[in-house]
Amino acid sequence: MVVSEARAETDERTGERFEAFYVREYHGVVRLAYALSGSRLVAEDIAQDVFLRAYLDWQRIRRPAAWVRKVTVRRAGRATRRRLLEARALARLLAGRAPAVAELPAHDAEVWRAVRALPRRQAQVIALRYVADASVAEIAETLGLAEGTVKAQLHRGRQALAARLGGEVDDE
Amino acid sequence: MSEQRLRSAAEALRRSVAEVDVMARLEQLEGRRRRYRATSVTLAVLLVAAVTGAVALVAMRSDRQQPAIGPTTTAAVPVTAGTVAATIPVQGGPSGVAVGDGAVWVATSGADRGRVVRIDPAGNKAVASVAVPGGQAELAVGAGAVWVASFSDNSVSRIDPATAEVAATIPVGRQPSGIAVAAGSVWVANALDDTVTRIDPAGNQVVATIPIPGQGSAFSLAAAGGSVWVSGNHGLYRIDPAGNRVTKVDVCCGEVAAGAGGLWMANGMDRTVLRVDPASGRVLASIPVPPAAAPEGPFHIAAAGGAVWVTSETVEPRPGDASLLWRVDAATNRFAGTLRVGTVGRNHISPTVAAGGDGTAWVTVADADAVLRVRP
Numbered sequence: 001m002v003v004s005e006a007r008a009e010t011d012e013r014t015g016e017r018f019e020a021f022y023v024r025e026y027h028g029v030v031r032l033a034y035a036l037s038g039s040r041l042v043a044e045d046i047a048q049d050v051f052l053r054a055y056l057d058w059q060r061i062r063r064p065a066a067w068v069r070k071v072t073v074r075r076a077g078r079a080t081r082r083r084l085l086e087a088r089a090l091a092r093l094l095a096g097r098a099p100a101v102a103e104l105p106a107h108d109a110e111v112w113r114a115v116r117a118l119p120r121r122q123a124q125v126i127a128l129r130y131v132a133d134a135s136v137a138e139i140a141e142t143l144g145l146a147e148g149t150v151k152a153q154l155h156r157g158r159q160a161l162a163a164r165l166g167g168e169v170d171d172e
Numbered sequence: 173m174s175e176q177r178l179r180s181a182a183e184a185l186r187r188s189v190a191e192v193d194v195m196a197r198l199e200q201l202e203g204r205r206r207r208y209r210a211t212s213v214t215l216a217v218l219l220v221a222a223v224t225g226a227v228a229l230v231a232m233r234s235d236r237q238q239p240a241i242g243p244t245t246t247a248a249v250p251v252t253a254g255t256v257a258a259t260i261p262v263q264g265g266p267s268g269v270a271v272g273d274g275a276v277w278v279a280t281s282g283a284d285r286g287r288v289v290r291i292d293p294a295g296n297k298a299v300a301s302v303a304v305p306g307g308q309a310e311l312a313v314g315a316g317a318v319w320v321a322s323f324s325d326n327s328v329s330r331i332d333p334a335t336a337e338v339a340a341t342i343p344v345g346r347q348p349s350g351i352a353v354a355a356g357s358v359w360v361a362n363a364l365d366d367t368v369t370r371i372d373p374a375g376n377q378v379v380a381t382i383p384i385p386g387q388g389s390a391f392s393l394a395a396a397g398g399s400v401w402v403s404g405n406h407g408l409y410r411i412d413p414a415g416n417r418v419t420k421v422d423v424c425c426g427e428v429a430a431g432a433g434g435l436w437m438a439n440g441m442d443r444t445v446l447r448v449d450p451a452s453g454r455v456l457a458s459i460p461v462p463p464a465a466a467p468e469g470p471f472h473i474a475a476a477g478g479a480v481w482v483t484s485e486t487v488e489p490r491p492g493d494a495s496l497l498w499r500v501d502a503a504t505n506r507f508a509g510t511l512r513v514g515t516v517g518r519n520h521i522s523p524t525v526a527a528g529g530d531g532t533a534w535v536t537v538a539d540a541d542a543v544l545r546v547r548p
Binding site for chain 2: 022040052103105111130158162
């Protein structure tokens with residue numbers, strides 16, 4: 001059976017099984033991928049690709065939650081990657097499978113579109129902050145940046161978003 | 173205000189993803205993992221065979237971060253990229269275009285059977301059309317033929333420009349999405365296989381299949397400075413046509429085009445156009461394109477006659493979203509203007525562009541079933 005095979009794969013450091021990790025993290029990773037790729041079709045493709053890599057390397061990845069987020073934000077922001085995924089997702093759609101992720105209301109979609117128009121680093125930190133609810137320290141660790149850099153990127157990103165979406169800057 | 177909107181947009185995201193069945197996805201992942209393991213074993217066997225056959229396969233891994241080059245923002249100046257000199261109706265969702273042999277060649281996507289349409293630039297009219305296999309296609313003109321790489325048919329069709337008939341169909345790798353003619357060969361980037369197929373046009377035969385290191389490494393392809401350049405997620409690779417040797421170049425990431433005195437990359441990640449020296453592989457200039465609210469990109473790129481043209485990308489468009497064309501002046505390496513070329517519908521097909529030697533751009537707008545001729 002499929003699930004029992006998954007159970008056998010445990011992370012020795014935390015004792016966590018891949019299955020439990022996947023169930024806990026999957027939705028969050030799809031959200032990140034959707035926010036940064038702009039496509040609900042592509043979001044699940046990215047998430048599954050990233051989790052597949054995590055699964056294959058399960059024994060070697062030390063902090064899997066940070067690792068899947070890092071790889072997801074990198075992949076979701078890559079235009080060339082999106083092109084392939086877009087085609088793949090379209091082929092699936094033509095085969096009659098609709099996306100399981102529901103479409104965002106226009107008002108909210110506009111926000112993520114504005115985030116994607118930011119310089120890549122800013123888009124990544126904004127997505128990690130708001131979509132993954134990560135702290136400055138967690139974002140710094142995930143992206144391998146100094147905390148000061150994360151703060152500065154967050155600040156600039158918020159400013160740019162305020163300019164684009166209207167309203168003043170809220171810097172916590 | 174923006175803080176509140178971000179939080180409510182994050183909440184909306186949570187709701188839209190909440191219904192996805194995680195356990196069903198886990199089972200799918202299990203299936204993929206098993207298939208992957210099976211493939212890895214096959215690949216390992218092949219690799220051993222290849223090595224004992226004294227063939228060196230260099231597997232380069234690259235997950236490096238691209239250093240930021242130049243500024244990523246610029247003042248949005250409302251200058252126009254050009255004017256639309258003609259709008260040529262082409263039915264069937266035009267989604268690929270190339271200029272050559274005294275004509276403009278346009279591929280339409282159709283449902284599962286596409287067409288290639290020949291446009292006479294003297295009259296701005298479609299004058300011939302031929303059926304080709306598969307959906308979305310990329311085209312190249314050279315070696316006495318028009319070559320059409322069909323995305324979904326995994327083949328390249330050779331069209332005789334005189335008769336506008338398919339003379340041969342050559343199987344290549346999966347999802348051929350970049351094509352160019354250079355060094356007496358036709359070169360095809362196979363996106364799903366991470367390979368480049370080299371075709372000898374004399375016999376319409378595949379003479380080499382060249383692996384490009386890394387997953388998702390072969391989407392786009394161009395020929396400049398005596399080399400073939402392959403672009404994908406891991407940056408740029410250079411193929412020496414003399415021995416098909418592949419070397420990595422430190423430039424990342426986006427579609428590439430040759431012309432207007434250089435090699436150019438549409439870097440959608442940083443919203444820049446990069447000018448690459450085809451001799452050294454170095455970035456000579458990083459040219460920001462102004463941020464536009466709706467569309468993303470730059471995505472497709474073409475260069476000729478002193479102009480570099482790039483188009484916007486639409487990942488999941490809404491009806492009414494704008495499609496944009498940007499122009500870069502190759503003489504000054506500066507952004508030269510934006511032009512709204514149409515809107516995008518639900519067909520997901522972004523505008524594509526080809527550059528003419530006289531400095532004009534030919535732009536496909538799938539949603540409008542039209543090809544635009546744009547003068548700077």
